[in-house]
Each structure stands twice: as structure tokens, then as C-alpha cells.
Amino acid sequence: MRLRLLGSLELEGVRFTRPKPLLLLAYLALEGSRERRFLAELFWPEAKRPLGSLSVALTQLNKAHPGAVRAHGRRLYTPLATDVDELIDAVARGAWERAVRLYGGAFAEGLDLCMGHELEEWVYQMRERVAVWVARAHLELGHQALHRGAFDRAREHAEAAYGLERAWGLSDPATTVELLRKSGSPLLDDFVRDHGRTEPVPCRVPRPVARHLGRREELETIERLLVREGQRWVTLVGLAGVGKTRTAIEAAQRFCRRRYFADGVVWLGLDADADADLPARIAEALQLAPGPRRPGWDDLAARIDQRSVCIVLDGIERFHPQAGELARLVVRCPNLHLLATSRVRLGAAEERCLYLDGLSIDPEVPGEPSPAVALFLERARRVQAALGEGVAAVEELCRVWQGHPLAIELAASWADLFPAEELVRRFSPPHLPRPRNGEGDLEALLEEAYEQLPPAARRVFPGLGVFEGGFDVEAAAAVLGADADTLAVLSDRALVWARNGRLGLHPLLRQLALRRLAQRPGEEAEVRSAHARHYLERLSRHVQELNRGDEPALALMRGDHANLRAAWERAAAWGWHDRLAPLAEPLLRFFDRQGRFEEGRRWFEAVLARAKDGGLRAPFALAAAWLWIRLGELETAERLMEGVAAGPDPALDARIEQNRGMLAYRRGDFTSAAEHWRRAAACALESADPWARTAALQNLAIAVFSTGDHEAARRFFLEALATQEAHGHEADMAKTYNNLGNLLRVMGRSDEAERMLNQGLRLARRLGLGQIEPFLLYNLGQLALASGRYEAALGRFAAALEGGRRSRERVLEASCHLNLGLASAQLRRWVEAERHLRQGLAAAWRVGEAAEVARGLVVWARLELAQENPRRACRLLRTALELPELRAHNRREAEELMETLDPGVCPEAPYRSPAEALEDLGVVTPA
Structure with missing residues (x-):
């Protein structure tokens, strides 16, 4: 039991919210034992009978938690530990990360009490002490982050420390301000304003008419490069209208406010005259004393010399040929910094390019528009x-x-x-x-950029419009015959973005490319056909690697899925169904493993919308049906399967039996599910398809496990694992490790189970299997729950729930909520427990997962027993035991709980149906 004092006043695990008794407990925990009369007069100075008020408070505390306050003669004390004690210990040991994690807010934050002056002063002093300790921890961590070059982390700690300094009026925050400056925090502006710094540095920068919006990340990057990382020349590169000039103005204004350059910040707009004398323009902007002749580059370097100045060159692309002279100027003047804007990368060795995209479409501040x-x-x-x-x-x-x-x-x-x-x-x-x-005119600006391209780039650019979501050099060469040099020209001119081997067009430029391509009708048809052929060939080439879970193949699918989808849809529209049919089952496995059920079923339904031949429709209908089952839409899946009949193809029969087995399993008919999956395994063996066979064996093991035959389930899992290892099917192995680990957990072999699950988790993370990882986390949470590590269990289940939501694993979401409720109940967090159980039961009901609904009733019965309500617990258990969908191990659990109950507390009949039980529990279920 622990008393939480940081951010709130709370006795963990106990539903007790009276503030004054809790504050009394906090005082005893932090100040040690005190005499009764002293405490009574400190806490109830205006009461007629202070000792009587103290007695009432003590009774309330000891009723909420027996032994919370104890007596030794006339003195009172508490054995309870507090989070403040842990904070003091962390600071004393230099455990700064732990100290920061412990700080959930100010001491007794939100306390609304009428207190005497002496007690109020004690509360304030405790808040101030805590703030000093936590500020010190943030400063230590901030300096550590600076030494590592982790400027973002340093800035976070600097700002947290400064916030505590300002809120509590602590000693001179010089150390904090130093960290704010070195980490590049915008809060330094507040300090400068509050403390009245010396005269401003020269700042000859335009003042914008409208306020600046967004670009926080880009501005921080500019500042980091030029101020902290020693970069001397940064060029903002981007297409017309993207906001290069406006971003440069804001960066320059920020440099002025923070006095980074002792001799100022100077703006030089270069839009007007490409023939202008650039050294003379720079000298004029710096207001250098005129010499006897117009300054050349050498003279300009000598006159700038040691000046600490930042020159902003807006529109430098017009002076592309003089990039070398600018680079030499930067080298000769050690304190000169350049910030330039350009539509073209100049290519100087000293230049660092920062490519600007559009404004963020995600809010930078919660609750505000993007x-x-x-x-x-x-x-x-x-x-x-x-x-x-x-x-x-x-x-x-x-x-x-x-x-x-x-x-x-x-x-x-x-x-x-x-x-x-x-x-x-x-x-x-x-x-x-x-x-x-x-x-x-945006269109005119883009056309101008296109017309200025060299001939080879002009020839290639229109065809790039057929790519969706980006492309790579191999694809551009195969579809358009584009070479790397041509692509480099387009990238340097910001007409193509290039990141980590991927290239692409901004939507505005893609529209320009497509308009230009439409002006060449014969070429357009040829390019689109080449695009479809290339990506279907690429997909066929990688099918085997995809099913093994090889990272290059998975990366292909993740990175190029938009192009692959476009190629698939074009092939479907052009009637290339015979080319697509062999890819249906491998693609289904990919979408299933990755948890991309919605996307996958759209791919297959795109073919179904156009394929009329029943034989050609079958693989796509079965694939779409499987994904609808995974989405919990069982009736939709059945409708898709109505026109598909078993035949001479054992591979197709294996898929039919797989689907029928999963439909039966989802409805709680485990015996029928097992029979379907036995037939699926036999068909897969006949068709020599190891993937289909191991999938059927996995499902068969799950079905017999649900009927209670654990040893048979273990044998099937081990057979599947051996086949997967023999064929190198690593992605499937991760899934088997998960299922086998869960089975071993239920069998009581916890050490083996944890080893299997962790092995699967490492494999899933290495392969990027986002759909399998949440299941592994869920089962590791089950192990933590069974061993009494409830906080660890909550963390695992919460992570599994987040992953399940991302991949739309609705059954897993339901299971996670149920187990979050169970773990919360073990920690006596009743409100959280009921909330999770309601969400879990509602989710299970929504997707027709009868077995999870039945399990949820057993879990809720445990909650009622923990809260000493055996009558309702008994009724829930009786209802669950009457449900045929209740899994065997859950049935044994319910029977064992029933045996602990006195028959006299079970007078009521079971609920007439699960729906009635859920209604009584306050679970909202759809009609």
C-alpha cells in the first residue's frame, strides 16, 4: 500500500477521497510521529472539539485501510510509504530519470481545503521542496542530453526545469537559462523579456504582414544546424509557393530575438536582378563602409573578417554559378553564417540543404487547428x-x-x-x-519550373505522374527508362522528393505531370501498361520471400503498396484475372499477418467487381471472405462464400475448409471448427502447400485446445513449428510461438511459455509483424497476471490493446479490455475494472465472439467476489456455465469459483440469456 502525494492525494487501491484525513496521513508519513493534541490543533484550529475531529478522521482512515494510522502511547504514526519518499531517495542516489517519472504534479495538487495558517505554510513548503528536487533532476538530465547531442531531449528538460523555477519562485535560474540557450528553447525569449536583457543586436529583416503559422520542426532544425551543430550554410529548398521565404523570415527574426549573432542578422532579397553584382549587394546589405572600388569576393571576405553575422539570401537560385564563391567566402570568414532559399540545390560542399514540404496537417498544439x-x-x-x-x-x-x-x-x-x-x-x-x-498563379509557376528543365528531364517528368505514393530508381528505369542522373536533376530542382532511396512527386507536381502526359495519348497508355506489368512482376518475384517474412519483401509491400494496388486495379479492369489468381493466397497471407484486413478485402473485391467467370472469382471471394471474418462480419463472409463450391483443386478446397472452420470457431462451435481444419490440413498436404498446411494445423490446435485437449493441441503446434522451421517460414513461426506459449501458460508451464512468447516477440519485431506482436504482448500479460505482477500485466495489456486497435483486431481488443479489468480488480481499482469489463463485453458482443462474452461473465464474477457481492457472482457463474461456447479451461475456472461459494448465497436462477446478463451489468450492446 502506498500513499500518492504527487499530483493528487490518493491512497492507492482504496476508494477513499476525503482530503483532510488524507492530508493528515501525508503529514504523518513525511514528518514522522506526532502527539494527538498537536495534530488536532494543527488540522482543526477552529473546531470546538479538535480531538473529536481527529478521532473521526482516524476512524475513517482505518476503516478505509486497517492499520493506516497507528498509536504508540499518545503519539500517532503511519507505516505507509509515499511517492515523495521515493522521490527523495531517487534524488539522493542520482536516479534522475526515476525522479522525473515519479513527479506526477505538484504536492497535493488541486487540494481545496480550509486550512489554518501553519498547515497551509507546511503544504506550500512541501510543494516548493518537491519543485526544487524535480527541477534539479531535469537540469541534470538536460545536461546529460546535451553531452550526447540529444538536443530535443535537452530542450524538454530545460523547459520543464524553467517551468518549475517560474511557478515556485526559486533561486536565480541561471543554470536553467544556460540550458535553455544551449538547447535552443523558445522559452529563452520569455526569460529575455522578463529579465530585461541589454540592447538588441542589429536586425535588418522584413517584418511579415501576417502572423507565422506552423513550421516548428523546420525552425528548430534550422536553429540546431546553424547555432548548435556548427553548420555555416543552410539552404531551404522547395517548389514554388511552399513557404521558403516566410520560413526564412521567421528563422531570422528568431535569431535576432535570441542574439545568436553579435553583429546581427541581415536580409538580402535576390529576386529582382540575376545580373546584379552579388558581392556588392552583400556589402551594401551589411552596410560596410564603401571602399575606393566595387568590392569583389576577396575584398568582401577581408571586410567581413571576424564579424559574427548571419546573412539571409532569399532566391539564391539565380546566382547558381557563384555557389563556389559563396562557399569560399564562408570558409574565409569563420563567424559568417548563411541561410538561403532556393528552388534548386546549389551543390556546394559547404551547403546543407533542408527540403521544405507543405505545412503540417496535424495539430502542433492539442485542441488547436493544424x-x-x-x-x-x-x-x-x-x-x-x-x-x-x-x-x-x-x-x-x-x-x-x-x-x-x-x-x-x-x-x-x-x-x-x-x-x-x-x-x-x-x-x-x-x-x-x-x-x-x-x-x-500556381499553375504558371509550376509550368515555368517544368519548362526550365533540361530535355532529358522534360521527357521523363510527365511519366512520373503514374506512380502513386512514391517509387524507386529501379521502377523509374523499368517503366520510363529514366537514369539516375536525370532523377538527380529533378531532385536538385525540388521537382522530385528523395528520401532514403524513395522518390516521389508532390500532389501539385503530380497533377502537372499527368496533364503533360495526357497530351501524349499513345505514350500515356504505354506508360500505364508498363507500370502495371512492372509492379505485378515485382510482386510475383517476391511472393516466396513475402511468405517467409523476409524483410526486403515486407518493406516492398509496405513502401510500394499504393503502386501495387494501382497495378492490381488496372490489371483487374483490363481483365488480367488469370495473372492475378496465383497471387490471391500469398497476398491474403500478407494482409492477414500485417493486420491490414480492410485494405486487403478492398483489393480482392476490386477483382470481384469485374470478374464474371465463377472459377476465376473463387480465390478472390474466399480471400475477401476470410478478411471479413477477421473483421467480425461473419454474415458478409458467408454471402461471399455462397457461390464457391469444392472441386478438383485441393488448394482451393483447403481455403474453403479454413474459412468454414473459422466461421464455426467464431460462433463457439469448436468441435465443428476442428473437423473443418482437419480437412483443410489434409487438402493442403495433397496440394503440397506447406503454408496452408501449417495454417490449418495452427487453427486445429487452437480448436482442440478450446475443447480442453491440451496435449493434442501441443502436438499440432509442434508439428506446425517443425514444418515452418524446415521451410524457413519465419513469419508463421512467430505466430506459432505465440499460440504455443499461450497453451503452455494454460498448462501451468510458465517458464517454457515465457521463453516461447519472448522468442516470438523478438521475431515479430525483427520482421515488422504488427498484427502478431499485440497477441504476443497479450499472452505475456496473461503470464504476468497469473504470477501476481499486476502492474506489469496492465502495461502489457495496454500495449496489446493499442496494437490491436491499429490492426483492427476486434476480438483482441475485447480480450485486452477484459484482462485490463481483471488486473485492475486485483489492484483494487474498482472503477477502472468495471469500465474495462464493460468495454470488453460490449466489444465481444459486437463482433459475435460468444466465447469471449462467456469468459467476460466469469471475469466479472471474480470482480463481484472481490467486492464481497457473492449473490451476483453466483448468478453470473451459473449463466456462464450454461453457455456451450465457454472454453474448457474457462469452464474449469468457473466451476472452481462455484465450489468456493456457500450454497445459501445462490438463491437466484441464472440469467435467461447473455444479453440479459449484459443489460444488468450496464453493458451497452447493439440491437
Whole structure:
């Protein structure tokens, strides 16, 4: 039992919320034993009978937790530990990470009590002491992070320490301010403002008309590179209208405010005249004293010399030929820094390029609109547009154009004439946002960039529009005959983005490419056909590796799924069904393992929508049906399977039996499920398909396990594992480790179980098997729960629940909630336990998982017994035991619980149905 004092006043595991008795307990825990009268007068100074008030408080505390307060003569004390004690110990030992984790908030935060002056002073002093300890921990961790070069972590700790300094008025925060400066925190501005620093440095930077929105990450990167990492020249590269100039202005203003450069920050716009004398322009911007002749590069370097100055060169692409001279200038002037904007990478050795994408479409501050949406709303207000309920449509428009600022501004300029939904329709691909007053024509800017390309790049660029979600050099060469040099030209001009071997087009540029390609009809058809052939061939080539779980094949599917889907849909539309049929089963395994059930069933239904021949439809119908079963839509799956009959193909028969077995299992008919899966294993053996056979053996093992035959289940799992090892099917091995580990857990062989599950978890993480990992975490949570490690169990189940939600494993979600409820009950957190059990039962009912509904009734019975309500527990257990879907090991658990009950507490009949039981428990179920 522990008393929680940081962030709240709470006696863990006990539903007791009276603040003054809890504060009394906190005082005794931190200050040691005290005499009764002293405590009575300290806590109830205005009471007529302080000792009587103290007695009432002691009675309440000891009723909530017997022995919470004990007496030794006239003195009172408590044996309870507190999180403040743990914090003090962590600080004393230099365990700074633990100290920060323990700090859940101010001491007794939110305490709303009428206290005497002396007690109030004690509470304030405790809050201040805690703040000092935690601030010290943050400073220590911040300096450690700085030494490692982890600037983001350093900044987080610096800001946390500074927040504590400001909130509690602690001693001079010089150390904190030093850390704020070195980590590049924007809170340094607050300090400068609050403490009145010396005169500002020279700052000749334009002042923007509108407020700056977003770009927090980019601004931090610019600052990190130029100020902390010693980079002397950073160029912001991006396509027209992406916001390079506006970002550079904001970065320069930030440099001025923080006085990073003693001799100031200077802005030089280079848009006007490409023939201008660049050294003279720079000298003029720096306000260097004029010499007897116009300065050349050598003279400019001598006159800048040791000056600590940052020059912002906006639009430097016009001076591309002079990049070498700029690089030499940076080398000769040790304190000179350049921040440039350009549509083209200049290619100097000293240049560090930062490619700008659009504004973020995700909120940077919780509860606030994203920077892209905020820009739209601000520009819409200029034309007095009232959007009303159209914010969701605005978000969609910003997402379509990936936050491109000029595209957003152009669309917003029409917001007074059209509602947001109409703007989305008018200005979504292939239609570009267009100017209202003739200024800032986005299409013209993009066409200009295209026309300035060399001939080889102009030839290749239109064909790049057929790629979806990016591509690689191999694909560009196979589909378009593009070489690496041509792609490099496009990347250097920001017409193609390139990251870690992947390339792609911004949606605006993709529309430009597709328009240009449409002007060449014969070439367009040839390019689209080449794209479909290439990606289907690539998929066929990787099928074996995909089923083994090889990382390159999995990476292909993850990275290129948009192109693969487009190729698949084109092949389906063109009637290439005979080419697609052999890929149906391997693709099904991929989608199943990755938990991408919705995406997979759409792939297969795209073929079903066009294939008329019954024989050709069968593999796609069965694949889609399996994924609908995984999504909990059993009736939809059955409808898809109605037109598919067994025949001479054993591979197809194996899939039919797999699907029928899973339908039976989901409805709690484990015996029928086992029979279907036995037939599936036999068909797979006949078709010499090791993947299908091991899948059937796995499912067969699960079915016989559910009937209570654990030894037979173990044999089937081991047979499946041996086959998988022989064929190198690592992805399937991870799944078998999970199932075998769970079986061994139920059999009481915990050490073996944990070894199996951890082996599976390592394999799943190495292969990126996001669908299997949550199951392994779930079963490791089951082990922790069985061994009494309830906090560890909560962590495992919570992680499994998050993974299950990502992969839409609805049955797993239900199971996680049920076990989170069980673990919370063991920790006597009754409110959390009931909440999780209600969510788990509702989820299981929603997907028709009768076995989990039955198990949930048994788990809830445990909760009722723990809260000393045997009558309802007995009724729930009787109801569960009448359900045929209750798994064998859950049935034994329910029977053992019944044996502990006195027959006299069970007068009521079972509920008439599970639905009645759920209604009585307050579980909301769909009709």
C-alpha cells in the first residue's frame, strides 16, 4: 500500500477521497510521529472539539485501510510509504530519470481545503521542496542530453526545469537559462523579456504582414544546424509557393530575438536582378563602409573578417554559378553564417540543404487547428468568409494538397463564394486552386519550373505522374527508362522528393505531370501498361520471400503498396484475372499477418467487381471472405462464400475448409471448427502447400485446445513449428510461438511459455509483424497476471490493446479490455475494472465472439467476489456455465469459483440469456 502525494492525494487501491484525513496521513508519513493534541490543533484550529475531529478522521482512515494510522502511547504514526519518499531517495542516489517519472504534479495538487495558517505554510513548503528536487533532476538530465547531442531531449528538460523555477519562485535560474540557450528553447525569449536583457543586436529583416503559422520542426532544425551543430550554410529548398521565404523570415527574426549573432542578422532579397553584382549587394546589405572600388569576393571576405553575422539570401537560385564563391567566402570568414532559399540545390560542399514540404496537417498544439487549416481560416477571414460547419472539409482540402501554403491560400480566397465542401470539389485533383485576382498563379509557376528543365528531364517528368505514393530508381528505369542522373536533376530542382532511396512527386507536381502526359495519348497508355506489368512482376518475384517474412519483401509491400494496388486495379479492369489468381493466397497471407484486413478485402473485391467467370472469382471471394471474418462480419463472409463450391483443386478446397472452420470457431462451435481444419490440413498436404498446411494445423490446435485437449493441441503446434522451421517460414513461426506459449501458460508451464512468447516477440519485431506482436504482448500479460505482477500485466495489456486497435483486431481488443479489468480488480481499482469489463463485453458482443462474452461473465464474477457481492457472482457463474461456447479451461475456472461459494448465497436462477446478463451489468450492446 502506498500513499500518492504527487499530483493528487490518493491512497492507492482504496476508494477513499476525503482530503483532510488524507492530508493528515501525508503529514504523518513525511514528518514522522506526532502527539494527538498537536495534530488536532494543527488540522482543526477552529473546531470546538479538535480531538473529536481527529478521532473521526482516524476512524475513517482505518476503516478505509486497517492499520493506516497507528498509536504508540499518545503519539500517532503511519507505516505507509509515499511517492515523495521515493522521490527523495531517487534524488539522493542520482536516479534522475526515476525522479522525473515519479513527479506526477505538484504536492497535493488541486487540494481545496480550509486550512489554518501553519498547515497551509507546511503544504506550500512541501510543494516548493518537491519543485526544487524535480527541477534539479531535469537540469541534470538536460545536461546529460546535451553531452550526447540529444538536443530535443535537452530542450524538454530545460523547459520543464524553467517551468518549475517560474511557478515556485526559486533561486536565480541561471543554470536553467544556460540550458535553455544551449538547447535552443523558445522559452529563452520569455526569460529575455522578463529579465530585461541589454540592447538588441542589429536586425535588418522584413517584418511579415501576417502572423507565422506552423513550421516548428523546420525552425528548430534550422536553429540546431546553424547555432548548435556548427553548420555555416543552410539552404531551404522547395517548389514554388511552399513557404521558403516566410520560413526564412521567421528563422531570422528568431535569431535576432535570441542574439545568436553579435553583429546581427541581415536580409538580402535576390529576386529582382540575376545580373546584379552579388558581392556588392552583400556589402551594401551589411552596410560596410564603401571602399575606393566595387568590392569583389576577396575584398568582401577581408571586410567581413571576424564579424559574427548571419546573412539571409532569399532566391539564391539565380546566382547558381557563384555557389563556389559563396562557399569560399564562408570558409574565409569563420563567424559568417548563411541561410538561403532556393528552388534548386546549389551543390556546394559547404551547403546543407533542408527540403521544405507543405505545412503540417496535424495539430502542433492539442485542441488547436493544424497550421495548414489555420492558414486557410486566416486567409478566408480576409474575404469575410464564415465557414460554419465546414472545418472537416477544409482539413480534407489541406490534406489533398499536403499543406502547400500557396495552394491553400488560393483556395481560401474563394471561401466567401463557395462553402468548404464545394471548395473541396472544385479544387481537388486534377483541378488546381486558381487565383481569384490574377496574382500568384500556381499553375504558371509550376509550368515555368517544368519548362526550365533540361530535355532529358522534360521527357521523363510527365511519366512520373503514374506512380502513386512514391517509387524507386529501379521502377523509374523499368517503366520510363529514366537514369539516375536525370532523377538527380529533378531532385536538385525540388521537382522530385528523395528520401532514403524513395522518390516521389508532390500532389501539385503530380497533377502537372499527368496533364503533360495526357497530351501524349499513345505514350500515356504505354506508360500505364508498363507500370502495371512492372509492379505485378515485382510482386510475383517476391511472393516466396513475402511468405517467409523476409524483410526486403515486407518493406516492398509496405513502401510500394499504393503502386501495387494501382497495378492490381488496372490489371483487374483490363481483365488480367488469370495473372492475378496465383497471387490471391500469398497476398491474403500478407494482409492477414500485417493486420491490414480492410485494405486487403478492398483489393480482392476490386477483382470481384469485374470478374464474371465463377472459377476465376473463387480465390478472390474466399480471400475477401476470410478478411471479413477477421473483421467480425461473419454474415458478409458467408454471402461471399455462397457461390464457391469444392472441386478438383485441393488448394482451393483447403481455403474453403479454413474459412468454414473459422466461421464455426467464431460462433463457439469448436468441435465443428476442428473437423473443418482437419480437412483443410489434409487438402493442403495433397496440394503440397506447406503454408496452408501449417495454417490449418495452427487453427486445429487452437480448436482442440478450446475443447480442453491440451496435449493434442501441443502436438499440432509442434508439428506446425517443425514444418515452418524446415521451410524457413519465419513469419508463421512467430505466430506459432505465440499460440504455443499461450497453451503452455494454460498448462501451468510458465517458464517454457515465457521463453516461447519472448522468442516470438523478438521475431515479430525483427520482421515488422504488427498484427502478431499485440497477441504476443497479450499472452505475456496473461503470464504476468497469473504470477501476481499486476502492474506489469496492465502495461502489457495496454500495449496489446493499442496494437490491436491499429490492426483492427476486434476480438483482441475485447480480450485486452477484459484482462485490463481483471488486473485492475486485483489492484483494487474498482472503477477502472468495471469500465474495462464493460468495454470488453460490449466489444465481444459486437463482433459475435460468444466465447469471449462467456469468459467476460466469469471475469466479472471474480470482480463481484472481490467486492464481497457473492449473490451476483453466483448468478453470473451459473449463466456462464450454461453457455456451450465457454472454453474448457474457462469452464474449469468457473466451476472452481462455484465450489468456493456457500450454497445459501445462490438463491437466484441464472440469467435467461447473455444479453440479459449484459443489460444488468450496464453493458451497452447493439440491437
